[in-house]
Amino acid sequence: MDTKAAARHFAESMIGHRNALAGKAEDAVKVQYALHQTATGLTDQHDDHVKASKTVLEHWKGTQSEGFEKRSGRLGRQLRVTADAARDAEQVVAGVSAALTTGHTRARQAVDEYLERATRLLDAGVAVGTRAALLKAVAAAADLEPRYTKETAAALRRARDEMEDAARRLRALEKEVEHDGVADARTHPTKPAKARERGRARTIVSAARRELGVRENPPGSNRNPYGPTAAWCSSFATSMWRKAGVDIPLLPFTGDVFRWGQRNGKAYTKLGDVRPGDVLLFGTGPQSTATSKHIGIVEKVSGGTVTLIEGNSGDAVRRNTHQLSSATFYGGVHP
Numbered sequence: 001m002d003t004k005a006a007a008r009h010f011a012e013s014m015i016g017h018r019n020a021l022a023g024k025a026e027d028a029v030k031v032q033y034a035l036h037q038t039a040t041g042l043t044d045q046h047d048d049h050v051k052a053s054k055t056v057l058e059h060w061k062g063t064q065s066e067g068f069e070k071r072s073g074r075l076g077r078q079l080r081v082t083a084d085a086a087r088d089a090e091q092v093v094a095g096v097s098a099a100l101t102t103g104h105t106r107a108r109q110a111v112d113e114y115l116e117r118a119t120r121l122l123d124a125g126v127a128v129g130t131r132a133a134l135l136k137a138v139a140a141a142a143d144l145e146p147r148y149t150k151e152t153a154a155a156l157r158r159a160r161d162e163m164e165d166a167a168r169r170l171r172a173l174e175k176e177v178e179h180d181g182v183a184d185a186r187t188h189p190t191k192p193a194k195a196r197e198r199g200r201a202r203t204i205v206s207a208a209r210r211e212l213g214v215r216e217n218p219p220g221s222n223r224n225p226y227g228p229t230a231a232w233c234s235s236f237a238t239s240m241w242r243k244a245g246v247d248i249p250l251l252p253f254t255g256d257v258f259r260w261g262q263r264n265g266k267a268y269t270k271l272g273d274v275r276p277g278d279v280l281l282f283g284t285g286p287q288s289t290a291t292s293k294h295i296g297i298v299e300k301v302s303g304g305t306v307t308l309i310e311g312n313s314g315d316a317v318r319r320n321t322h323q324l325s326s327a328t329f330y331g332g333v334h335p
Contacts (some may be wrong), residue, residue: 201277236311253287
């Protein structure tokens with residue numbers, strides 16, 4: 001018996017939490033660095049602009065110089081506002097980065113401690129050499145798992161709370177620079193943008209259709225070609241989105257997809273907003289696997305029904321039709 005492999009099998013969920021925190025921490029550090037570079041560049045641009053304008057005005061006195069001075073001053077203020085917002089955003093992300101790093105450290109320690117204890121228990125059972133001793137050791141290792149998984153889940157939950165709070169603060173900063181004329185973060189929808197959205201939806205649906213009939217191997221094992229060996233409906237959905245160019249991580253938990261949508265302004269609870277290419281979330285909310293139970297890609301909507309392509313439906317990728325009802329779905333997310 002490979003006791004280390006057996007211990008890792010029991011630790012799959014907590015290892016997933018640890019890895020998620022590691023990935024998010026790495027992303028936060030990259031964003032923090034990019035914001036630092038942006039703020040520094042804008043500050044330098046502001047200083048250069050002020051110096052150049054001053055030099056021009058020292059040598060230009062005329063009917064147009066006053067208008068130039070006003071426009072120059074306005075641009076300088078816009079650059080300063082945007083640079084300050086970028087520095088504030090850098091500090092917000094720095095806080096998130098620290099929280100993610102702390103959470104990852106705690107989760108890693110919990111995983112390492114569990115694997116050490118579980119492996120020791122299993123080794124002791126193997127050493128005795130009887131079936132009864134081995135079964136007792138396996139049961140003891142399994143009994144240890146919930147406490148450690150609770151620790152890693154709590155670390156991930158705290159990190160998510162930090163990220164959601166940071167997202168709110170960043171949206172507030174976004175409003176400060178929304179009309180500064182330099183770094184307008186919002187774009188107004190145009191016909192080309194809508195055409196791109198429709199094209200992306202078609203790509204998602206086509207990709208999902210090509211997967212119809214793909215099964216777990218072996219059946220009942222949760223082994224799948226889209227993500228980790230675990231319940232894989234969400235891994236399938238986010239994998240299809242990624243194939244279509246959606247900038248979303250591979251997310252094995254359905255509730256994380258809804259939270260991603262909330263952070264990016266793409267989540268909705270009004271089911272009348274659903275359209276092909278979206279995902280719909282089964283259950284009552286994104287809190288846990290008990291409330292966010294399943295996910296499917298919208299293939300088509302017809303009156304009061306919706307046809308979804310769902311991973312991990314009877315251990316396979318299947319097409320299913322459901323009533324479009326809040327009794328079934330708690331919300332959806334646009335890609």
